[in-house]
Amino acid sequence: MGGALGPQAPALRSGTAVSRTLPPFPRRVPSSSCTFRPAPALRPALFHRPRPLRRPNPQCGAPTGTWACRWRRARKARTTASGSSRSASFLGPEIMALGLLWLGFTLLGALQTQARDPAPKLIPAPPLDRVPLQPDFKDDQFQGKWYVVGVAGNAFKKEEQGQFTMYTTTYELKEDHSYNVTSILLRDQNCDHWIRTFIPSSQPGQFNLGDIKRYFGVQSYIVRVADTDYNQFAIVFFRKVYKNQEYFKTTLYRRTKELTPELREKFISFAKSLGLTDDHIIFPVPIDQCIDEE
Numbered sequence: 001m002g003g004a005l006g007p008q009a010p011a012l013r014s015g016t017a018v019s020r021t022l023p024p025f026p027r028r029v030p031s032s033s034c035t036f037r038p039a040p041a042l043r044p045a046l047f048h049r050p051r052p053l054r055r056p057n058p059q060c061g062a063p064t065g066t067w068a069c070r071w072r073r074a075r076k077a078r079t080t081a082s083g084s085s086r087s088a089s090f091l092g093p094e095i096m097a098l099g100l101l102w103l104g105f106t107l108l109g110a111l112q113t114q115a116r117d118p119a120p121k122l123i124p125a126p127p128l129d130r131v132p133l134q135p136d137f138k139d140d141q142f143q144g145k146w147y148v149v150g151v152a153g154n155a156f157k158k159e160e161q162g163q164f165t166m167y168t169t170t171y172e173l174k175e176d177h178s179y180n181v182t183s184i185l186l187r188d189q190n191c192d193h194w195i196r197t198f199i200p201s202s203q204p205g206q207f208n209l210g211d212i213k214r215y216f217g218v219q220s221y222i223v224r225v226a227d228t229d230y231n232q233f234a235i236v237f238f239r240k241v242y243k244n245q246e247y248f249k250t251t252l253y254r255r256t257k258e259l260t261p262e263l264r265e266k267f268i269s270f271a272k273s274l275g276l277t278d279d280h281i282i283f284p285v286p287i288d289q290c291i292d293e294e
Contacts, residue, residue, distance in 0.1 A: 123154040124275070125154070125239050128222070128224065128239070131237045132226045133203060133205050133225070133226065134205045134225045134227060134228055137204040137205030137225060138230065139173055141230040142228060142230055143171045144255075146169050146171070146234060146254065146255065147166060147167075147253065147256060147291070148167050148168065148252070149166065149252050149253070149263075149283065149284065149286075150251070150259065150264070150267045150281070150283050151251050151281075151282050152249060152250050152271035152276050152281040153238075153249025153250065153276070153280060154248055154249075154280060155247050156249065156280050156281075156282050157279060158279045158280070160282060164282050165185070165284055165285050166286045166291060167183060167186070167290075168184050168291045170182045170184075178197055178199045178200060179198040180195065180197060181196050181198055183195075186290045186291070191289070191290035191293070197209070197211065205224065205225040206222065206223065206224045207223040208221065208223070209221030209222075209223075209240075217242050218240060218242050219240075219241040220239075220240060221239075221241075222238070222239045223236060223237070223238055224237040224238075224239075226250070226270070228253075231255065232254070232255060233253060233255075234252075235252055235253070235266075235267065236253065237249075237274075238251065250267075250270065250271055259283065267281075268281060
């Protein structure tokens, strides 16, 4: 047993206390090349030093030199660049070429429409010396209420025959021998009143539209009583120039709504003498609404 424990180990005997003193822990002697230094304290340099605030930069709304100002300026630069690129792409040659192409298609469509439906050429108005004038015209006998039973003109079309309803025109003689003229017609289920003044010219039976400046675009307006017996019928010729375009029409008046065959043929013959055709002659549809109301 002693050989197992080594030469210096004391003999173990039962009932005997063993006391062993271990040598102390050897202390390390610092060498001259290794000097112990305490850990340096944290220096303020590890953190951002606070900088004094400068004056706000008007471009970014923050003090110059701060991260907020730099960030805002960078964001503004990115936004401006992206917007410029979008504007450049929008106004690029491809888009401009596409816009010109669509404009060309639009103009082509308009030209094709005009080619299919050209503006109708109006029959020129006859000279006034070719239009008869009622001899010895009596303005006091001509006044009163007239029913319009026939119309013809270079702006009328036969296809409007069923849509054109009868209307009335009343001539009221004034002291200066002019007429206050009131036409009453049915339009959109309402009674429309058209009032104007006819001023006599140097020729009895011929009148001009009074206060013509009130009517925008109307350059001249002449009324000429061609034929009348004052009691039964009257044929009146109208000619106006509107925006440099000359229009004319003739109207068949009756004191009643009845249209006799003789007056019908008389009116057709007169209209054709002015250069009009059957396609320009209309006989309005008789009605009671508006025109018989006092």
